[in-house]
Amino acid sequence: MRENVVIRTVSRIAVPFIQVFALYVIVHGALGAGGGFQGGVVFAASFILMTVAFGLTSVRKRLSNKWIVVYSVLGITIYAGIGLLCLLMGGNYLEYGVIETILGIPHLHGYLLDAVEIGIGITVMAVMTSIICDMADKGGESS
């Protein structure tokens, strides 16, 4: 790829901010506009920018296919795990209030909601990145 100082420098500066903003969107999801899906997409956008600026190999170095799979499973496990935990505690699926009442920790349902959003965010980030990586790939072995 042809060196382009402007793109690389801007990307290098922008990527951390995009990622922080993504985290903000994810955590903000409990209170207002935002949430795991949107935040996950924004987070993936930072990797997409890196793919554009630095090439696929440098992104693959930071986030290999193996980790993408692990992340996508991890995120959905957090989501489903908390949902099932609510079932075990005697509530409905994803009824966080039950756990709060049983454990007696104030505002726990808010934290659990954030945890679920983070789980969704991780999965969305991983899947989005894997889509971009697969498209940027030359169509070889990618599983």
Add this chain to the structure above:
Amino acid sequence: MIDHLPPLLIAVPILSALLILLVGWYDRRFCYPISLITILLQFGAAIAILVEVMREGTVRYHLGGWAPPLGIELVIDSFNSYILAVILFLSVATVVYARRSVEKEIDPEKRVSFYVLFQLLVTGLAGMTITGDIFNLYVFLEISSIATYALIASARRPRSYVASFNYLVLGSIAAGFILLGIGNLYVATGTLNMADLAVLLPASYGLATVHTAFLFLLIGFSIKVAFFPLHLWLPDAYTEAPSAVTVLISTVMAKVSVYALFRIVFTVFTTAYVIDTFPVTGFILFIATVAVIAGAILAIAQNDLKRMLAYSSISQIGYIMFALGVANQIALEGGLLHILGHAVMKGCLFMVAGLIIYRMGTSRFSDLKGIAKTMPISCAAFALAGASMIGIPPTIGFASKYYLVLGALEAGQWIYAAVFLLGSLLAAGYIWRFIEIAYFGDHHAEDRRQAPAREGPVSMLVPMVGLALLCLFLGVFVEVVMEAVRPAAMLLLGGA
């Protein structure tokens, strides 16, 4: 525990789909058992729910404890508990059948993603069936559609890529229509809950917004079910997909789309709307009859077994839509029975086609002359399921067509009933064509020694023969099925 089965029916399979992905990294051989166990568990849960619904009435589940108009609700009543049991039963049959078929048709490194998508497809369809929220329905529809696009392409032949892309474009147009329809309904009523919509909609039946919403939903789902003039994606998709995928999408996916259409037409909009306010049933009846005839004629014109069965599916969808067009108790009973009947017999027929491809590498009629000599069990299963497709008495196909015609006669639609029976005659035409080729086709080619084809592996034979026998048993013991179908039809018409 039984109270919490509805969300577990969705959450656990999604988790297991990703578990397949993770475990597949470690060892590919673990993927299939996980998939099999998950679908078996889903089937068990579906049966438990069916029994519960038949005993106690409608099961409702509020996700996260949020009450309906605000939160998402899972509703399982006598209609969708029946559909759920049917589709998961066929998923079990398909997944048993899939193992050897996948080993033959899918590259080893793609098998992991194949089972992940397979699992997601089944889960998405189960989700579509049990949700009581119209937007949730759309989300699950997209999950299952996207899984289907990838599964069709997984045969990795140029033609299957084209078929998949074709379906991707038409499926996305359908999804766009459906989403617009849902949006219009939301504008008109301010709610997305189906039960709530049914209550609020009558007040705005006169609005153009609601008419538009209805038409958008009708067109969108008509593309999804491949209702006659909108069927263009279907023949290629069914023909070019791997055998196991064809079995799954022709039985399970097609039926769930039909379910969704029935649900929208009869539960969200009521019979009062489709008959009095916006009289569309007569038009649907007409198109359905055209579909029955046109699908059958196109099927007769094919010279490839799988393609012929694909066109036959278009004809059979016409039968089910016929029930929607007549819209009385008996016809709807017939239509719902045909959802089960067609799923069982078409599943069996596509399994035969898959088995023939497994052994012979082709399903062109010209290469299948006298195949009954080398594959007697498959051809016998084909004959049995084919008899059901034509509607020969003791089979399930006869029972459903009997009710459909009876319903049409009761509604005074003599001409349609007559044309409908003509459609059955045409079905005999295309089914007989294969029978003739398979059993009597080698008169002139006595000396041509083909490769010694044998019957397929046991794991493919068992579900196929099972479904073929089921065509017969369900037909004989049709009253048992009617126990589940009758309340469902009653529910659709707004009765108790």
